[in-house]
Amino acid sequence: MSMRTLPLVFINLGGEMLYILDQRLQTQNTADDNTQKGVWSDDDRKRVMNDIIATMFSKAFMEELLKPQDLYSNRALRTVLTRLAHASIMRLNPASMDRLYELMVMAFKYQLLLCPRPRDLLIISYNHIDAIREFVRDTPSVLNQVDETHRKIIEVYTPLSDGEFQLLRQTLLIFLQDMHVRVSLFLKDKVQNPNGRFALSTTGPVPHGTEVPGLIRMFSGNGKEWKRWEFPTGGSYTSSIRVGSFERFGDRVSRIGTNMYSVTQPEETHTSKNYSQKANSEPNPLAKEELNLLARLLGGMKVQNRNTETGFRVNLFATDQEEEEASLFNSGCDAYCSILIRDVQVNTELARIAGEFTGEPEQTESPEGPSNKGDDLLAMMDEL
Amino acid sequence: MASNMYHKEKSIQMKSSASALYNNLSVLRIAPRSLTYFTVVHANMVNMVSASWDGLNYSHRQLQSKEANVATSSSLIMQAAWCVLPSRDILVLTSQKGIQMYESDGSIMVYWHALDTPETQTAQAVFARGIAAVREKYICVGISSGSMLVFDVPIKGSNITLSEVLEEHKESITDLASECSGSLECIADMVSADDSGNLCVWKSGEDFQLLNKIPGFDMSCSSVKLWKGTVVAGYGTGQIRLYEAVTGIVHAEVNAHARWIYSLDIAPFSGLLLSAAEDSLVRVWHLTMTPETNSVEIVHMYNECVTDTQICGAKFCDGDGYAFAVTGYDLSEIIRYTQV
Numbered sequence: 130m131s132m133r134t135l136p137l138v139f140i141n142l143g144g145e146m147l148y149i150l151d152q153r154l155q156t157q158n159t160a161d162d163n164t165q166k167g168v169w170s171d172d173d174r175k176r177v178m179n180d181i182i183a184t185m186f187s188k189a190f191m192e193e194l195l196k197p198q199d200l201y202s203n204r205a206l207r208t209v210l211t212r213l214a215h216a217s218i219m220r221l222n223p224a225s226m227d228r229l230y231e232l233m234v235m236a237f238k239y240q241l242l243l244c245p246r247p248r249d250l251l252i253i254s255y256n257h258i259d260a261i262r263e264f265v266r267d268t269p270s271v272l273n274q275v276d277e278t279h280r281k282i283i284e285v286y287t288p289l290s291d292g293e294f295q296l297l298r299q300t301l302l303i304f305l306q307d308m309h310v311r312v313s314l315f316l317k318d319k320v321q322n323p324n325g326r327f328a329l330s331t332t333g334p335v336p337h338g339t340e341v342p343g344l345i346r347m348f349s350g351n352g353k354e355w356k357r358w359e360f361p362t363g364g365s366y367t368s369s370i371r372v373g374s375f376e377r378f379g380d381r382v383s384r385i386g387t388n389m390y391s392v393t394q395p396e397e398t399h400t401s402k403n404y405s406q407k408a409n410s411e412p413n414p415l416a417k418e419e420l421n422l423l424a425r426l427l428g429g430m431k432v433q434n435r436n437t438e439t440g441f442r443v444n445l446f447a448t449d450q451e452e453e454e455a456s457l458f459n460s461g462c463d464a465y466c467s468i469l470i471r472d473v474q475v476n477t478e479l480a481r482i483a484g485e486f487t488g489e490p491e492q493t494e495s496p497e498g499p500s501n502k503g504d505d506l507l508a509m510m511d512e513l
Numbered sequence: 514m515a516s517n518m519y520h521k522e523k524s525i526q527m528k529s530s531a532s533a534l535y536n537n538l539s540v541l542r543i544a545p546r547s548l549t550y551f552t553v554v555h556a557n558m559v560n561m562v563s564a565s566w567d568g569l570n571y572s573h574r575q576l577q578s579k580e581a582n583v584a585t586s587s588s589l590i591m592q593a594a595w596c597v598l599p600s601r602d603i604l605v606l607t608s609q610k611g612i613q614m615y616e617s618d619g620s621i622m623v624y625w626h627a628l629d630t631p632e633t634q635t636a637q638a639v640f641a642r643g644i645a646a647v648r649e650k651y652i653c654v655g656i657s658s659g660s661m662l663v664f665d666v667p668i669k670g671s672n673i674t675l676s677e678v679l680e681e682h683k684e685s686i687t688d689l690a691s692e693c694s695g696s697l698e699c700i701a702d703m704v705s706a707d708d709s710g711n712l713c714v715w716k717s718g719e720d721f722q723l724l725n726k727i728p729g730f731d732m733s734c735s736s737v738k739l740w741k742g743t744v745v746a747g748y749g750t751g752q753i754r755l756y757e758a759v760t761g762i763v764h765a766e767v768n769a770h771a772r773w774i775y776s777l778d779i780a781p782f783s784g785l786l787l788s789a790a791e792d793s794l795v796r797v798w799h800l801t802m803t804p805e806t807n808s809v810e811i812v813h814m815y816n817e818c819v820t821d822t823q824i825c826g827a828k829f830c831d832g833d834g835y836a837f838a839v840t841g842y843d844l845s846e847i848i849r850y851t852q853v
Binding site for chain 1 (some may be wrong): 529530532533534555556589591609634635636637638640684685687707708709731732733735749750751752762763764765766767768769770771772773792793794807808810811812813816818820821822823842843
């Protein structure tokens with residue numbers, strides 16, 4: 130379907146990821162968790178954010194995304210996002226990455242559904258970019274990259290018609306179909322129902338360009354209106370509010386896509402899903418092609434020195450018990466995933482990059498030390 | 514408005530959920546066998562459910578998009594619809610890769626037409642969308658480029674041929690509709706709609722003839738119907754407009770929905786009109802023709818709110834509009850309503 134989804138996918142999903150990381154890393158500082166206490170400083174956090182944003186908005190990465198192409202599969206997208214999350218010295222265990230991915234994706238799904246007009250997906254994207262700009266306002270080189278990307282996005286997307294935006298939105302909705310992970314923040318705000326589905330309102334302002342429902346007008350042959358009457362609408366709508374700015378700067382008006390974690394408590398990023406839900410694990414015959422695509426993309430990403438002893442291993446969300454539950458769920462996937470990798474030709478660029486993980490000596494596991502390198506490889510392979 | 518005109522019946526469960534696509538429900542009533550077929554698109558697959566009228570028997574079939582395994586990309590299906598011709602019913606699937614046609618119950622594929630895909634990837638998406646059976650022997654399908662393919666369908670067998678390519682639209686085709694009143698007096702046989710809201714009115718034949726072009730207002734027309742010479746068009750703004758097909762004269766304008774309209778349907782024997790949108794609402798209207806004054810009147814009859822659902826398909830299950838069915842994005846059920 131739409132060939133233009135990827136840049137917006139990464140800006141919005143990446144943006145959500147940054148919101149969550151920023152909030153969670155701040156929480157780590159004040160946590161009672163002894164393994165992390167005292168490890169993170171404000172500078173560390175800023176450094177993580179800068180590194181990730183620099184990678185995401187790098188010229189090479191964005192250029193690759195902007196090429197007209199189909200949307201990646203769930204698997205491929207998750208791999209790249211995991212790699213992005215690890216573009217800094219921070220390391221996430223699989224359970225944390227799972228949780229992060231679920232939060233990101235459910236937030237984006239919610240934003241897509243609430244989007245008043247398909248074109249407003251740009252407003253949502255620009256809200257994310259505005260926030261990202263704030264994160265790196267002290268680092269001119271990265272800020273410049275963000276600005277440059279924003280300019281490009283405006284250039285590419287402004288000429289698209291409403292129909293093309295709807296096609297883009299439909300493509301994304303198909304991608305996010307059947308995901309009903311419950312997020313405690315959403316449940317608390319009643320934007321998500323206990324069954325995981327989002328609450329859609331039948332009240333409020335209509336989108337710009339739409340009339341408030343309720344009026345029927347009849348015209349005679351010469352174009353003159355000869356009768357009008359109202360019908361009951363079953364909803365309660367008001368006129369549209371003003372349109373937000375589609376420029377690089379300006380009042381976006383809509384709050385969709387702004388940081389909803391900035392005032393939340395840590396517990397509200399708790400997610401839960403029915404484990405009886407069908408996991409998307411059917412054999413993927415496109416694996417090889419996807420990996421080639423991925424390889425080109427990841428090959429352009431700066432590889433952090435894995436040897437660093439200052440690499441920080443982070444549990445973003447899980448208590449020990451939740452982590453155990455999550456790993457039990459994931460373990461069934463491991464065996465399948467490793468088989469899948471064997472089936473694919475190993476001389477792809479991706480395998481080369483992945484090989485950088487295995488080429489390093491095993492580090493002794495210590496409570497506060499860097500994570501076991503095998504864990505990283507497994508974590509990455511899990512996503513494929 | 515009769516607030517109790519319809520009531521909800523038992524839903525039909527599907528094997529997978531409905532995708533957010535225009536006109537994502539097709540219904541075929543098979544009276545001799547007392548059953549009804551429903552088809553709903555899920556990504557690169559079509560769910561087909563056959564429901565017996567006594568409500569006791571349901572059977573499921575899933576049709577795959579052809580060439581879904583080709584290395585370059587998956588092939589998403591844009592639309593699935595039944596084409597009712599005098600001697601046979603053909604199920605047509607339109608996807609990113611091409612057009613598949615199946616015999617009756619979906620068990621045999623009788624025809625495959627591959628879309629021309631450009632050598633190098635362009636920003637323009639390539640897909641087929643918009644399906645209509647026209648008069649006795651044609652099936653028309655729209656393309657993302659704006660072209661329309663006219664297929665000549667024999668009384669039986671797989672010797673389906675491409676008869677003509679109509680190049681009139683410049684934007685992606687969104688929907689096609691043929692005259693559904695059954696009247697042979699109507700001059701216009703088919704209407705086509707595109708992403709900029711332009712409507713083309715056609716007369717069928719060995720060479721299709723363009724009768725009229727009704728300009729859009731830069732807003733996508735996502736669903737269109739043609740009944741007794743009147744075009745009923747639903748737009749992304751939530752508006753419904755009624756036009757006289759051959760002249761383009763606007764009969765009526767309705768501020769019908771608060772969000773993008775995804776589906777329209779007409780019950781030809783009664784003149785009931787069904788509209789459904791992303792705003793969670795299904796509305797039933799009644800159309801009345803007054804030939805003396807050459808006017809068409811539209812009256813609102815009924816609302817149904819499908820809570821927390823962006824509706825993507827809504828169709829009457831019979832020619833009188835006694836029952837209708839609804840699909841919604843992410844819903845794995847077909848919700849049914851019948852008149853009280």
